[in-house]
Amino acid sequence: MLYGRAAEQAQVDRLLANARSGRSGVLVVRGQPGIGKTALLGHLTEQAAGVRVLHGVGIESEAELPYAALHLLLRSELDRIDMLPEAQAAALQGALGLGAAAPENRFLVGLAVLSLLAEVAGDGALLCLIDDAQWFDQASIDALVFVARRLDAEGIALVFAGREEFRPQGLPELWLDGVDRDAAIALLAESTRDLAPKVRDRVLDEAGGNPLALIELPSTLTAEQQAGQLNPFTTIPVANRVQEAFQQQIRALPDTAQALLAVLAADDTGDLGIVLRAAESFSAELTDLEAAEQAKLVTVNGAVVTFRHPLIRAAAYQNMPLTSRLVVRRALAGVLDGDEHADRRAWHLAAATTTPDEDVARELELAAERARTRSGYAAMAAAYERAAEVTPDAAKRSVRLAAAAVAASDAGQPARAGSLADRASEEIQDPSALAHLTQVRAHREFEQGSPAAAGELIIAGAERVAPLDAERAAYLLVEAVRCAWYASDPGLAERAARLLRTLPEIGSPLVSGALGLAALVNGDLKDAVTLMRELVLAPDLSALRVPGMLFVAQLCAPIGRYGQGEAAAARVEAECRAHDMGGWLAIAVETRLQAQMLMGRYREAVTELEEIIPMVGDLGQRNGAVVLTASLALARGELGDEQGCRTAAAAVFEQAGTRGLRVAEAAAMAVLGRLELALGRPEASLEILERISAANALFFAPDRIEAAVRAREPERAREPLAYYLNWAAGVGVPSADAVALRCRALVENDEGLYEEAMRAHEQGGQPHEQARTRLLYGEWLRRARKRAAARAQLRAALETFDRLGMALWAERARTELRATGDVPAAPRQADDPLSVLTTQERQVVRLAAAGASNRDIAAQLYLSPRTVGYHLYKAFPKLGVSSRAELAAIAT
DSSP: OOSSOHHHHHHHHHHHHHHHTTOOEEEEEEOSTTSSHHHHHHHHHHHOTTSEEEEEEOOGGGTTSTTHHHHHHHGGGGGGGGGSOHHHHHHHHHHTTSSSSOOSOHHHHHHHHHHHHHHHHTTSOEEEEEESGGGSOHHHHHHHHHHHTTOSSSOEEEEEEEOTTOOOTTSOEEEOOOOOHHHHHHHHHHHOSOOOHHHHHHHHHHHTTOHHHHHHGGGGSOHHHHTTSSOOOOSOOHHHHHHHHHHHHHHTSOHHHHHHHHHHHHOOSOOHHHHHHHHGGGTOOHHHHHHHHHTTSEEEETTEEEESSHHHHHHHHHHSOHHHHHHHHHHHHHHOOSGGGHHHHHHHHHHTOOSOOHHHHHHHHHHHHHHHHTTOHHHHHHHHHHHHHTOSSHHHHHHHHHHHHHHHHHTTOHHHHHHHHHHSOTTOOOHHHHHHHHHHHHHHHHHHSOHHHHHHHHHHHHHHHTTTOHHHHHHHHHHHHHHHHHHTOHHHHHHHHHHHHHSOOOOOHHHHHHHHHHHHHTTOHHHHHHHHHHHHTOSOOTTOOHHHHHHHHHHHGGGTOHHHHHHHHHHHHHHHHHTTOHHHHHHHHHHHHHHHHHTTOHHHHHHHHHHHHHHHHHTTOHHHHHHHHHHHHHHHHHTTOHHHHHHHHHHHHHHHHHHTOHHHHHHHHHHHHHHHHHTTOHHHHHHHHTTSOGGGOGGGHHHHHHHHHHTTOGGGGHHHHHHHHHHHHHHOOHHHHHHHHHHHHHHHTOHHHHHHHHHHHTTTOOHHHHHHHHHHHHHHHHHTTOHHHHHHHHHHHHHHHHHHTOHHHHHHHHHHHHHTTOOOOOOHHHHOGGGGSOHHHHHHHHHHHTTOOHHHHHHHHTOOHHHHHHHHHHHHHHHTOSSGGGTHHHHO
8 A cells, every 4th residue: 555645646547547448658757765666666566457567677787788678678578579570670689689680770679669569568558667767778768768759559558767867858757755744654653563752753754755764764773762762863864774774684684695685686687597696606595585585675476586676676785895796796797608698797897897907898898899789879988988997008098988988979978978088198199099089079069168169179189180190180170160160260160171281182072071161151152162062962972971971961051952961961860860879960950950941841840840959958969959949940930930930049049159159140040030021021131131141141142132122222132142143053953043033033123034933943842932932923923013923923822831831921922912802712721631630640641641551651650550540540530531542632
């Protein structure tokens, strides 16, 4: 029975009831040790009659082994993996060390777990309980949080329980405080009736409503203390005092039983055979386990042994003196002799090592490289860091610290990465390690300081690396130019470019791209376009790693190749997700979404931006979050959300200036200028847009031209027009030609140029820009009293704006149509049969209409097949159809 937890029990009971009815749910239960998290999970287990239950417990010694906790959670269901789609089965087997291939995509592992759990639930329900989640390895937690965010119609109740520091973002949470005084009195009365009144009151005060403390503290008191004859307590935190209570119970056991419990506490396989073999070093036997079970410290179920409470595990391990704990670790390392236990063996050896040992360091280094293949960059960083700590040679120690730092940086942990880099010796001469240290320190500065300062760090590092390895120095200087671009710093860009030119020819097209971007920062448009085209159009870029691939994707937009940029960024993003490279993920997503918006796809961009910005900030990439917020301001503005646009822009201004994020600051300003233009306030738009330098306002130059003409000050359009025309001529793509012709038509008031622009748009791939050209052409035709022709252009513009959700531009088109005497049609979405669907239903229906099966749709959208079926079940009556065959007619 739980005391004082009626509301909490009701909340978790509803979660289980929903699962029984086929609706999934998730809850994160958080609180201090002993507060009742485990008891609440136990209550759920008791209520789960007829429901399949999976139970996982985090183990601190396993926290650096990728997917180790997931393996323990799913071990009873591993025979079902073959029932999954082939790609998912292979990914999950690779992650769990059951197959030869490592997972190619971390999200594919998450999808495989989702599919497996849905398979386990079957037509019934599944209760999945995760206790001590703060000790789960990051890869396992990532997979389970991925599942939690996609649960819907599988009949799965997923409950995480963790301490205060466990805070997965975006999941519903239940915080457990101490129970109230009445409940505490009742619980204490049940656990003991032999306390003097003043001692009882002292126990109540000391426990502070912590249920485990109320149960265990009285057992630590002598008879005299219980009677109130001696002071019962000293001032020790409750969690520590409860652990001491457990240690007293453990010390009452024979020495061999205490040793066996220490081995069990240090073990992370869950294999009783391994525990007993290791415990032989202490002459412990199965009878010692029976003694621990009789003392109610552990529970035994077949070959599975678990501690009654996580604090007992900690107490059992800490109960042994340090020398004995080292022997425990060595004993476990000695019996973990298979390849499948290589990582565990390395970490046990490391835990047993108190002096530098190159053999142990090498074992950890190999574990780090295995973590790389299993998508565990955070685990890779931890293994390299521990390897460095036990490395005797100072130079080799710094090399391993550098490897740890770059792994942490790639995992999206800039603060940890910087700390590791700072520990490496400044005397290091290894060019690879030098380059890694430079990259990591600059990455930390880029994300948490300023891009300009990051660029300075890179140039200093490149100057040290250049005499040793010109190719690595060149790659560093490419990053320095990128920093100069974000900082809008011509001096920094020129210094990096000058150093690049002094290096020997290395044959990488990245150099030409970097020189081109530096020219753009310095306002040399002709050289910029020529050199950037040389990189983007290079015949073979397959050998580039993630930073180089991302650089190519970023340079596609400045030369007008938006579709190519989106595809390249998507490939980089997939690579980042597959290998857990959170450090580059934000820039990859930013680049892809910017390309989408340059092609007019604002709806899908705004949804993703709102999801990813908090995540990026939580990863410590504060500057990345600011840049993405500037993109969010644009998307909201183009979709007609004036207040949302201004709020996002204000958030950018608040942070970008002090951090030197000049590109983000300029972008947010340009977004406000475009918003004013869409609202029909060209004078205000022009005043804003003229405050932005040409290099930072390339994509908004047409707005400035239009604002000047509409404000009846065409002379103020000459400078941006000349700049844009030079750019369009240099990039040589139809979409740029079309907008350039529109800008000329505006300034020159020439119908022929509008016609040429319309013809160029037919090859362009920017429907929103074509609609804006139609709008301006329609306005020109109306003023020329060619009303029929004006209506044709304005109706087409309106249809596109409505379809794309560009509400403010659509309203401008409606206003113009009314001025021609026409009655504008209702917004397109009102006639769109799919407008009655939710966003996810719409995605599912479109794929189903194209002939995809539920499994195919689930794999593409990262859902379970049951959830796909549920969305179709909900969508069919909304659409008035009864079969998939009918969808094609209305969903294409």
